[in-house]
Amino acid sequence: MLQPHRRDRDRLLPADPAMRIVARALYERVADAPIISPHGHVPVEWLVDDRPFADPAALLISHDHYVTRLLHASGVGLDELGVGGSAADPREIWRKFAERWSLFAGTASGYWLTESLENVLDVRVPLSAATADQSYDHIVEQLATPALRPRALFQSFGIEVLATTDDPLDDLSGHAALAAEGRVGRVIPTFRPDRYLDPDAGGFADNVARLLAATGNSSTFAGYVAALEQRRQYFIEHGAVSADHGVEVPETLDLTAAEAESLFARVLAGDADADDRQAFRAHMLFQMARMSVQDGLVMTVHAGVVRNHNAETFRRFGPDTGHDIPRRTDFVGGLRPLLERFGLERDLHLVLFAVDETVYSREIAPLAGFYPSLYIGAPWWFLDAPDAMARFRSAVTETAGFSRGSGFIDDTRAFLSIPARHDTARRADASFLARLVIEGRVDEEAAGAIIDDIVGPQPKRVFKL
Structure with missing residues (x-):
């Protein structure tokens, strides 16, 4: 007969006995703390319908x-x-x-x-x-x-806040229904406009036409921008706190009104070349930052992924089917126009996520260590793993400390993995802090205050919760 496999309560904690004792005490402070999940992809319908x-x-x-x-x-x-x-x-x-x-x-x-x-x-x-x-x-x-059932799991997981990711034209009726019912914890939408900003996205012109028709705006660049602003406001009215942007290249560009109008016309007509299309994406990422300064939505940027790397797989199975591959990322040059204009705005919260580990210590931590608007996104995707989390802490802490991070973000579609992912991050942070304590770099009281802050107050501050 097969014997049950039992999990070690000290899993992922340091092997060194003295360090493990400290790490265990730190972990136990936050092991049962509520889960704050300000960015993820669990469909709101699961909670609305509550079907098995x-x-x-x-x-x-x-x-x-x-x-x-x-x-x-x-x-x-x-x-x-x-x-x-x-x-x-x-x-x-x-x-x-x-x-x-x-x-x-x-x-x-x-x-x-x-x-x-x-x-x-x-x-x-x-x-x-x-x-x-x-x-x-x-x-x-x-x-x-x-x-x-989904609602029972939501409660048993101890989720305090759960963000979904939603199309700008979604009527958000599911969120409204949950809010009116009041039986599930705080579930909030996230504005995800990529398909309306990227000329290379499938059906881009049709998407823009639907956006303009839904908001009653003209087919001009000014009308297009106004339409996006209106939909952002609609999301805010339904509880949204952030807008998410997935870009391969985190490049920004500040165009004049005339330049933007001309470029928009070429893009919609299908006459834009590759350089034009990239310029449009860069200008729209700049515009998204401007809007975030004005309306207060936190701006998250998930950058550096070549989407749908295999054309045949994409044709047969569609997006998000396992063939998105990381690439090198340049935030320092790419975001400079945005940061020159908006980086000192304290009402802007810009959170950068990368899958290129080399940019943490080289670019993201130094940027977050200067710009009050910029925060270091938690390890994302391929880096959402115990060893990568440890490397992340080592890469950013000496430059930017703990306060410039976003707190852990699970970014998952796998509902059942939410508590496991947050638990992993808590164990990884406890282990890292334990090493600092043993090495005499942080005392135990300070380490306790830091880990308490990381799991709750910090993500609430960064995401304006």
């Missing part, structure tokens, strides 16, 4: 590109995993996953999945080909219980 999750494969595999990409690299077709809506039997998907569970050893995905399986779904046997059906049936039974 469909099956283990849909919940944990098919929609999690952290998981499917590694299975794909091992030779499993994305169509076999139900990616992009492709037809596949959920039990067969689970079997393929369980058979290859060893692939996830040492990965952040493996850690989160283990936490979710054991702590949320009460799976007590290691995954393998032999236990695939047993674990699948157990999870199906668990998902049918009231405790595993």
Whole structure:
């Protein structure tokens, strides 16, 4: 008979005994603190409808590109995993996953999945080909219980604030319904306008036309800007505190009104070349900062990712299916026009997220150590992992301290992984602070105050919560 696998309470804490004692005490201060999640991708409909999750494969595999990409690299077709809506039997998907569970050893995905399986779904046997059906049936039974419905999980996870990510033309009726009902904690929308700002986005001209029609504005650059401002205000009225921008190149450009009007006309007509399209993206990122100064929405920038790296995969399965790849990032040069104009504005909160680790110590920390408007985004995506979190703390703390960070951001679509991700960050921060204490660089009282601040007050300040 297979024996249950029990999690070590000191997991991820330092191996050194003296340091572990300090880290454990720091971690226990915040282990049960409420979760502040000011940026993520959990659909609001899950909480509005509160329906049971469909099956283990849909919940944990098919929609999690952290998981499917590694299975794909091992030779499993994305169509076999139900990616992009492709037809596949959920039990067969689970079997393929369980058979290859060893692939996830040492990965952040493996850690989160283990936490979710054991702590949320009460799976007590290691995954393998032999236990695939047993674990699948157990999870199906668990998902049918009231405790595993989305609203119950929201409460049991201790979530105080959860932000979704929403299209600018969304009517936000789901958020309004939750707010009116008042039975779920604070769930807020996030303004995500990328498809209306990027000429290379699919259907860009149609998207702009819909935006203008919905707001009653003219097909001029001034009308386009006014339309975006109106929709931002609508989001603010429905509780939004931030606007999120995903850009491959974090470049900004300040154009005159005439230059912007001319460029907008070429872009809409489809006559803009690659340089024109990049100039338009750069000017619109600049405009987004101007709007944030005026309306107060926190501006988050997730930069440095080549989206949809494989054209055939994109054609067959669509975006967010595991083939987005990091690239080198330049914030110092790219954001200089924006920071020259708005960087000293204390009402602007600009949070930078990178997947290029080299920019933390070289660019982001020095920028955040000078500009009062700029904050260091938490490790994101491929860096959202224990060792990367430790490298991140080492890279930024000596230059910018702890106060210039955003607090942890889970940025996830995988609802069940939210507590595991926040717990990982708390353990990583406790471990880093414990080293500073043992080395005599920070005393224990100061370390306690720092970790208390990181998990709650800090993200609330940065995201104006």
